[in-house]
Amino acid sequence: KAGVTQTPRYLIKTRGQQVTLSCSPISGHRSVSWYQQTPGQGLQFLFEYFSETQRNKGNFPGRFSGRQFSNSRSEMNVSTLELGDSALYLCASSPTGDSYEQYFGPGTRLTVT
Amino acid sequence: GESVGLHLPTLSVQEGDNSIINCAYSNSASDYFIWYKQESGKGPQFIIDIRSNMDKRQGQRVTVLLNKTVKHLSLQIAATQPGDSAVYFCAEICHSTFGDGTTLTVKP
Numbered sequence A: 001k002a003g004v005t006q007t008p009r010y011l012i013k014t015r016g017q018q019v020t021l022s023c024s025p026i027s028g029h030r031s032v033s034w035y036q037q038t039p040g041q042g043l044q045f046l047f048e049y050f051s052e053t054q055r056n057k058g059n060f061p062g063r064f065s066g067r068q069f070s071n072s073r074s075e076m077n078v079s080t081l082e083l084g085d086s087a088l089y090l091c092a093s094s095p096t097g098d099s100y101e102q103y104f105g106p107g108t109r110l111t112v113t
Numbered sequence B: 001g002e003s004v005g006l007h008l009p010t011l012s013v014q015e016g017d018n019s020i021i022n023c024a025y026s027n028s029a030s031d032y033f034i035w036y037k038q039e040s041g042k043g044p045q046f047i048i049d050i051r052s053n054m055d056k057r058q059g060q061r062v063t064v065l066l067n068k069t070v071k072h073l074s075l076q077i078a079a080t081q082p083g084d085s086a087v088y089f090c091a092e093i094c095h096s097t098f099g100d101g102t103t104l105t106v107k108p
Helices: none
Strands: A005-007 A010-013 A019-024 A031-038 A042-050 A053-057 A064-068 A074-078 A087-094 A108-112 B004-006 B010-014 B019-025 B032-038 B045-051 B056-058 B062-067 B072-077 B086-092 B102-107
Touching (some): A019 A108, A042 B086, B004 B086, B010 B019, B045 B062, B045 B072
Parallel strands (some): A010 A108
Antiparallel strands (some): A019 A074, A042 A053, A087 A108, B004 B019, B032 B045, B062 B072
16 A cells, blocks of 8 residues: 655745645545644644544644645645745644554655745 | 653664663643654654553563653663664654654664
C-alpha cells in the first residue's frame, strides 16, 4: 500500500505570495492532518480534516487554510507569505482520525525569501 | 498553555550502548503519549506509545517510562545501532503538542 505522498517536496516563494501544498493520504484513510515543523518551534498542529470537514484547528492565523476533497486528498494554502512561514509542512493520514494511528508523509520544504 | 519539551537537543552514543532520551510535559491531565523517530528527509515515524494508566511499555529494543508525579517520560533504546541515528521527539496526543526533538547520533 502506498504511503502518504506530498507535493511538491521543495518550494521557494517570495514574501507576499501565496502557496498551495498537496497531500494524498494512504488509500482508505479518511483523516488528514497538517503540521508545521520548524527548528525553533518543533512540530505544531495546523488543522485536521475528516470526510471533507475541518474537525480540529490549531493556533495559526487565518492566512493558513485547508480543504479536503471527496477522495480524501487534501490541500493547504498559505496566503500573504511571511519569512517566518519557512518550514517543513507535514501531512499525516489516519483511517479514523485517532492520532495514534497517524502516518506521516515526507513533507514539503517551503522557503520564503 | 500546554507544552512538551525535551531535556537535551543532542545526544551522542557509541554503537551498542543504551540511549536514554527524556521529555517533560506540563499538563497533568495529559493522557496519551507517543515517541516518534524522524530520519533526515522523512516524516516522523511512530515508535511506541503509552497511556497515563501505565508506567512502562516495552517494544522491540525500546522502552518508554512514564512518571506522572514529575510529568516526565523517557525513551530507552537498547543496544543502539547506527540506523537509530535520527531526531526523536515525544508528543502529547490529546492536545496535539510535540517536543522539539533530540538528535541522536550513533558512533560506530
